[in-house]
Amino acid sequence: MADAPRPELILAPLRGVTGLRFRQAFQAHLSGLDRAVAPFIATVQGPRVKPEILRGVDPAAQPAGLPLVPQVIGKDPSQLRVMLRAMKALGYADVDLNAGCPWPFVAKKGRGAGLLRDERVLGEMLAAGCEELGPGRFSVKVRLGLDDATLLPKRLPLIQSFPLRELCVHPRTARQMYEGTVDLDAFARVADACALPLVYNGDIRTLGDFARLSARFPAVRRWMLGRGVVANPFLAESIHAGQDTRDLDRFRAWHADLLARYAADAPGDHALLGHLKELWAYLAPTFRQGDRLWDALKLTRTRDEFERVLALTPLRWA
Known part of the structure; x- marks a missing residue:
């Protein structure tokens, strides 16, 4: 029997946690992540994006060996185009749209998970992204819905009518925030209906979690690690190795480096x-x-x- 394809492990965009310094220290001491999605950058009014807004995705500062995909949050297609042009000017070909942030002060304004509520605006944002970046370059990260898991299935035909790079699904509702359990049955229904490359995100905290999820969803090859890889920075390399690779000496070296980088800023x-x-x-x-x-x-x-x-x-x- 042929070996299973190597899973692609992606660092999640945890605002305030998985930013530039975290990624730098991670790559200096640890391994296993195949790429990262940067914490979201909000769209801005006007025709220009100030350089300091893009500091966290400055290509010159990014660690070697960890390709980065910037993420944008907003609800105005014209503002999205401005931000995407600024990112293209930095050399980025791929950008992600945040349609999954569950925080009420974001979602209630129609951004993040709130984008799913308005089909017209969601379509306009996806159209703007695909037009600016070209086919197979724009992606979107979503939740199952706002209050229940019925909204994403309704929006899926619209979403996959665009030539997206991938669809990343965190199988919780916005109301759940990060509480309760992921709805794997709802994710399975989305996976069955989705023609786009699919990324699973949510509650991968241990080798056992990954084994159970990858066994249930063998067609999924892309997995996003968030809180699990922050809690256990060895999680990604352990998944690839098929065994626990945690080491206290390496942990201490990583932590000391990260502390020093935080202190410098x-x-x-x-x-x-x-x-x-x-x-x-x-x-x-x-x-x-x-x-x-x-x-x-x-x-x-x-x-x-x-x-x-x-x-x-x-x-x-x-």
Whole structure:
């Protein structure tokens, strides 16, 4: 029997987490990710995009070996065209549209997951993206719907009428945010009806999760890793290796590098601790007595205190 094709593992666009510094440190110490989608950049009014808005996707700063796809969020096709032209000027051929962000302050304004509500606007955004980038270059990331899982199936004929690169589906509703469980039956119905290349995203936290999902959906070859690969930075390479590759020495080297990169950007301990605590909200549960560690880290007020807690805590995988 021939070996199964190698899965393509994609870093999810987690705003505030999987940005430039995370990607740089990841590539310096870890492996397994085949490409990344950058956290979304909002469309802007006017004919020009300021360079600082695009700093996180500056091609010169991106780590080698991890192709990047920028992501845009918005609801105005003309503003989308402006942003896509700015990204093309940077050298990007592929761009993703965020039609899945579940946060109410985004979705209620018709952006993110809210794009699914208005079929006309969604169609205009997809048309603008495909016209600007050409066939097979624009992609879209979606949820199943806003309040239930019936909306995406209704929009699927429209979505796949465009020559998209791929459709990425997180099988939760916007109302669920990141709570509850993914609806695999709903994803299966979408997969059966979808003619576009499909990406699965959601709740891949362990090797066992990936094994179960890939067995249920053998036709899916593209998998997006988000919170799971932040909580366990070795997840992608473990999936490719077929075994747990976690190593505490490499973890410490990666974490020290990431901390240094955050510190170089952050103006003072307050901003730095914001980055670190957001990261460790994901990391702590992967260690034994992670709840106690997280409780101690949350109380720190300086970088020195934060590093002291980590230095005094014997890290062991859960």
